[in-house]
Amino acid sequence: MGYGLIGEYLSHSFSPEIHRELTDGAYNYHLIELTPSQLEPFLAEKSFDGINVTNPYKQKVIPYLDEITPEAIKIGAVNTIVRRGDRLIGYNTDYFGFRYLLNRLDEPIRGARIQILGNGATSKTVAAVCSDLGASSIVKVSRRESPTFDELEQVKDAQVIINATPVGMYPKLDQTLIQPGAFSDCRIVVDVIYNPLATQLIQNAKAAGIRASNGLPMLVAQAKVAAEIFLGQDIPQQALEKTLQTIDSRFRNVVLIGMPGSGKSTVGKLVAERLKKPFVDIDEEICQTVGMSIPEYFEKKGEPAFRSIERELTAKFGGMNGQVISSGGGSVMDEVNRRSFRYNGIIVYLERDLGSLPHHGRPVSQRAGSLEQLFGERHPVYQALADLVIDNNGPLTQTVDRIVDSLGGRNI
Secondary structure, three states: OOEEEEEOOOOOOOHHHHHHHHHOOOOOEEEEEOOHHHHHHHHHHOOOOEEEEOOOOOOOOHHHOOEEOHHHHHHOOOOEEEEEOOEEEEEOOHHHHHHHHHHHHOOOOOOOEEEEEOOOHHHHHHHHHHHHOOOOEEEEEEOOOOOEHHHHHHOOOOOEEEEOOOOOOOOOOOOOOOOHHHOOOOOEEEEOOOOOOOOHHHHHHHHOOOEEEOOHHHHHHHHHHHHHHHHOOOOOHHHHHHHHHHHHHHHOEEEEEOOOOOOHHHHHHHHHHHHOOOEEEHHHHHHHHHOOOHHHHHHHHOHHHHHHHHHHHHHHHHOOOOOEEEOOOOHHHOHHHHHHHHOOEEEEEEEOOHHHOOOOOOHHHHHOOOHHHHHHHHHHHHHHHOOEEEEOOOOHHHHHHHHHHHHHOOOO
């Protein structure tokens, strides 16, 4: 088999792409979903050179190993196994991955009060890193062991909050365990989840003015260390940063917002071609779903029915990765839709002069008191949501160039 990742559910994994980028395709990397009853036979067969291990098997693999490194022993969890002859050796590269994430954030942990959500294998790794970096206190919050999530009132002095649970991971995107804004001393939130790239927890933290990071830097950094073990050679540090940027760009959605007729569909198709990403037009998806045009559906069913379908499809495509999405002009007036677009999206606001906006076939524009009134209602929402604001009054090629160039200059 060579190399791969074992876990129970792996549809969300970015690992094959990460290992390919880090090693320039030095080996094939497979996703291997195992049920609990399949774990022991798989390890006993030893038909691999090296594997990574994800939940729920990071602790369960330990009894089947012949040797475990000191870091893995200290943490009590293994996420990398290498076969040397007939022996299986266990490592914990998550430790180095999480330490890299914190170093990259340049967030001082020494003396900080840390709150970790969850008490599983990843929680143990996170706690070990924070302890080694000199945290003044580490509190684990879980569903069953005190303090529980029902007892958060007792532990609201955290300065750094780290989610080490799968809550909020694809496909159950609308879940979160806490509201970071309720923690008055909190200065940073880390969610080890990387799919979606901006969980509900991260979105809520940023809305409260708190710095936040997803788990992608940890994932790529631990993969670098695992790949070095697999290959028996060092991988340059610059390859880590390059891979991180590449993977983030590849799996990000580019979401175009703006007034009806501002050019979202036309520009979106051209951007998708340039970026080699699939293009999704939410309005076209609605038409296919209801089997009629949007003006017809408005007339027969009314706006509430239309908005309900729009919300459903926005959630569907917003939760997927690596697309260019053209939104409906009014979709982002709905808070749920804004969250859906934020899960994986860079939001691009296309601005266009009102005199250039068409009315035909756009029921909300037609019935509005005036385009100026509609613009006055929507413009502040567009601006607040946007990561990039792009003028679309000039040549299309110029607009597309500006978007693509701006995306290439983003820091993560």
